[in-house]
Amino acid sequence: MPQPQGFVHTRRSDGSVVITHRGRAAATLRGGRAARFLQEVEAGDPQLVMARWTGAYKFGNERTAKQHPRHQGGRTGRG
Template identity: 50%
Template sequence: MTTREPTRRGEVVKEDLGFTFRERKDGSVDVLHHGKLASTLRSMVAAEFLSEAAELSSSEAQQLMARVTGNYKRGNERVAQSHPRNRR
């Protein structure tokens, strides 16, 4: 489900990407995407994730979970990095 509102330039669009997480008794964190296990974070990575997620809004937390699962840049976004106009 995506919530799109008219935005001004530079404003972040709020999106629900379908990610949730649950903390386990052993300290690890399961990241779920539409109810299915996408990734398990353990030890220091899990602790860092929990401390960062506590400070974020819902849409920012969705982006964080997308990054930790590797579901962030796909297809054209990866290829575009090597395009001559994007080289620095």
């Protein structure tokens, strides 16, 4: 499994944390969840922690599969 990369987290003045992946917002954490996240980032591999918290660590082909013609919601002509 390739090492996650491209994640960045930003602490906001209201205490929330925004995680971005390659410039796009992936998650916003508030309150206790934000505090737990920050503890994990300081203790472990930040890229891996952010990937896990955003749910982007298991698969890499969802967007590609979602854009496949078979998944566009139209009739396929079969049946």
